[in-house]
Amino acid sequence: MSGSGSVFLIGPMGAGKSTIGRHLAELLRKEFVDSDHEIERRTGASIPLIFEIEGEPGFRRRESAVLEELTARADIVLATGGGAVLAEDNRETLRARGTVVYLEAPLDTLLARTHRDKNRPLLQDGDRRGRLEEILRVREPLYRATAHLVVATDHRAPAVIAQEIAAKLREPRAHENATA
Ligand SMILES: Nc1ncnc2c1ncn2[C@@H]1O[C@H](COP(=O)(O)OP(=O)(O)OP(=O)(O)O)[C@@H](O)[C@H]1O
Numbered sequence: 001m002s003g004s005g006s007v008f009l010i011g012p013m014g015a016g017k018s019t020i021g022r023h024l025a026e027l028l029r030k031e032f033v034d035s036d037h038e039i040e041r042r043t044g045a046s047i048p049l050i051f052e053i054e055g056e057p058g059f060r061r062r063e064s065a066v067l068e069e070l071t072a073r074a075d076i077v078l079a080t081g082g083g084a085v086l087a088e089d090n091r092e093t094l095r096a097r098g099t100v101v102y103l104e105a106p107l108d109t110l111l112a113r114t115h116r117d118k119n120r121p122l123l124q125d126g127d128r129r130g131r132l133e134e135i136l137r138v139r140e141p142l143y144r145a146t147a148h149l150v151v152a153t154d155h156r157a158p159a160v161i162a163q164e165i166a167a168k169l170r171e172p173r174a175h176e177n178a179t180a
């Protein structure tokens with residue numbers, strides 16, 4: 001963890017990174033930035049279209065470039081994309097430049113929260129449960145290894161979770177807990 005004052009939210013699709021991030025930024029009086037939105041803004045294309053044209057590898061290259069830039073900023077709350085932890089460079093950068101908070105939720109909750117959304121190309125059609133299960137199997141250890149703090153998000157409103165994160169961030173040394 002650095003002294004940048006920035007907070008980076010990680011976790012799978014539907015964990016609430018974008019939603020909770022906005023609340024948290026307001027509470028902490030920091031700027032809120034969403035890396036998925038930033039990628040869309042810079043390319044002028046939606047995430048599904050980027051996946052369609054450039055494939056997942058193309059999207060991941062854009063994601064890493066945007067993360068490299070955004071994580072260098074001080075005093076922001078950053079909602080990362082669900083796959084941000086897949087690249088080792090991203091994991092190292094996140095951990096070194098801010099306090100990393102893993103928002104976790106059980107599979108059924110994640111499925112319910114991403115049920116209607118058409119903006120997540122990795123969860124369209126077919127066996128959504130099977131795909132999300134596989135995604136979690138691969139990523140869960142990476143989320144844990146990258147996080148300074150782990151926060152459960154099930155059965156609680158985003159604003160309440162944001163308050164809990166803000167309180168934890170105020171605890172001396174709490175965010176120094178290394179899970180890696
Ligand atoms: N704690 C919560 N309780 C109930 N619903 C929630 C909670 N957090 C988020 N949601 C809802 O779940 C959906 C997904 O949340 P959000 O878009 O913030 O997830 P995300 O982690 O940013 O996902 P992605 O990685 O795909 O960007 C939204 O409709 C949001 O309103």
Ligand SMILES: O=C(O)C1=C[C@@H](O)[C@@H](O)[C@H](O)C1
Pocket residue numbers: 012013036047080081082083084119120121122
């Ligand atoms: O979990 C993922 O791999 C993704 C999550 C979203 O935030 C977007 O970054 C994109 O849909 C990919």
Ligand SMILES: [Mg+2]
Pocket residue numbers: 017018019034036079080081
């Ligand atoms: Mg999001």
